[in-house]
Amino acid sequence: MATSVVLQKVEKRYGSLDVIHGIDLTIDPGEFTVFVGPSGCGKSTLLRMIAGLEEISGGALLLDNERMNEVAPAKRGIAMVFQSYALYPHMSVYKNLAFGLETAGYKKAEIEPKVRRAAEILQIEKLLERKPKALSGGQRQRVAIGRAIVREPRIFLFDEPLSNLDAELRVQMRVEISRLHSSLGNTMIYVTHDQVEAMTMADKIVVLNSGRIEQVGAPLDLYNNPANRFVAGFIGSPKMNFLKAKIDQVNDGDTTVSVCGSAIRLPRRLKGSAGQDVTFGIRPEHLGVADAGTALATVNVDLVENLGGATMLYTTTPDGQQLTIALDGQQKVERGTNVKTSFDPARCHVFDASGATI
Numbered sequence: 001m002a003t004s005v006v007l008q009k010v011e012k013r014y015g016s017l018d019v020i021h022g023i024d025l026t027i028d029p030g031e032f033t034v035f036v037g038p039s040g041c042g043k044s045t046l047l048r049m050i051a052g053l054e055e056i057s058g059g060a061l062l063l064d065n066e067r068m069n070e071v072a073p074a075k076r077g078i079a080m081v082f083q084s085y086a087l088y089p090h091m092s093v094y095k096n097l098a099f100g101l102e103t104a105g106y107k108k109a110e111i112e113p114k115v116r117r118a119a120e121i122l123q124i125e126k127l128l129e130r131k132p133k134a135l136s137g138g139q140r141q142r143v144a145i146g147r148a149i150v151r152e153p154r155i156f157l158f159d160e161p162l163s164n165l166d167a168e169l170r171v172q173m174r175v176e177i178s179r180l181h182s183s184l185g186n187t188m189i190y191v192t193h194d195q196v197e198a199m200t201m202a203d204k205i206v207v208l209n210s211g212r213i214e215q216v217g218a219p220l221d222l223y224n225n226p227a228n229r230f231v232a233g234f235i236g237s238p239k240m241n242f243l244k245a246k247i248d249q250v251n252d253g254d255t256t257v258s259v260c261g262s263a264i265r266l267p268r269r270l271k272g273s274a275g276q277d278v279t280f281g282i283r284p285e286h287l288g289v290a291d292a293g294t295a296l297a298t299v300n301v302d303l304v305e306n307l308g309g310a311t312m313l314y315t316t317t318p319d320g321q322q323l324t325i326a327l328d329g330q331q332k333v334e335r336g337t338n339v340k341t342s343f344d345p346a347r348c349h350v351f352d353a354s355g356a357t358i
C-alpha cells in the first residue's frame, strides 16, 4: 500500500531567516510529485523536512494521516537519493547495496534476496562484484537508487538525482525512474531543474517560489492554465514570451487588447477594465509566420537556430520587445529580414500588474 503525504502550514526558519512560509500540500498515495522552482526557493529544504533530516519549525507533516514531526528519520520509512551519490569506493556494488541493511542489523540471508531484487529491477546484476570506480556515471546513479530500493521504503525522495549525468544518460535514467515508479507503485517526490523531467515524469507538479507554492497541478494543466505569470514563465521551454499590453475594451464575449501597436480581439471576457496595463503572454510554439490566425506584429529576425526538428527565431518587435518564435521543422528564414507573426487568440494569456492570470 502506497503512502499519502500531507503538509499542513509547514514552515522552516533558520534562526531569524524564514525560508518556508506555511506550505499546505496533499500528495496522494502512489503519486509521482515533482517540485520545481528557482534556486534557493526551498525545494531541498522541504524534502529534507519530509525525510526528517531538518527539523520542522512550524506546522505538521503527516504520512498516512500520522504526525511525523517528532519521528526519527530512520522510523519514517523514507529513502532519499541525492545528486551527489557518495558510494563507498572500497566496497563492491553488492556491498554498497547491502551495507545499510547490515548496519540496520539484518541477517545475511535476509539481505541477499533484497540486494538481488534491487539489482534486477535496475539491471545491474552483472555489476555486483565491481567497485564504483569501474562504473559509468549512470551505473553509479543506479547503485545509489538501489541503496534506496533495498530499504523497501514507503516513500522515495529524489533531490536532483540526474543533474550530474550527461544529456543522453539523463534521458535514459529519466525513463528508468518512471518505469521504477510504475513497477513499485510507491509515492515518490522528485526535485528537478529540468523542464522535460518535470513535464514527463510528474503526475503532479508543485511550483515553488521563495518558500511558497505558486501552483499545484498536472503538467499540462500548468502548461495550459498557469495561474500567474511566474508559473507561465517557469513551465514550458523555451519560455513564454511576455509583451507589454493595454486593455482597450471589455465586452461580454470578447476583449480588445493593444499589443505591439495592433488592436487584438481575444475571444473571452477578461477580468480587467479599459485602460488597464497588462502583460500579454504567448508561447514561442504558439506563434507562426504563416498568414493563418490573428496577426500580432511584423518582427525583425535577429537570430535563427536550425535544430533539425524545429527552427527557432529570436526576433524584435517594432516597439523594441524581444519575441521568440518556435516553428516546426526546417524553415528557410534569413537573419535580418522581417517576418509577419500570427497566433491563435485562444492560446494567449493575459496577466494583470500583480502577475495574476485574468
Ligand SMILES: Nc1ncnc2c1ncn2[C@@H]1O[C@H](COP(=O)(O)OP(=O)(O)OP(=O)(O)O)[C@@H](O)[C@H]1O
Binding pocket: 014, 017, 019, 037, 038, 039, 040, 041, 042, 043, 044, 045, 046
Ligand atoms: N542551514 C541553513 N542555514 C541557513 N539558511 C539555509 C540553510 N539551508 C538552506 N538555507 C536557505 O534556505 C533557502 C532554501 O534553500 P534550499 O536548499 O531548500 O533551496 P533549493 O530550492 O533546493 O535550491 P537549489 O535549486 O539551488 O538546490 C535558501 O535561501 C538557502 O540559502
Ligand SMILES: [Mg+2]
Binding pocket: 043, 044, 045, 159
Ligand atoms: Mg536544492
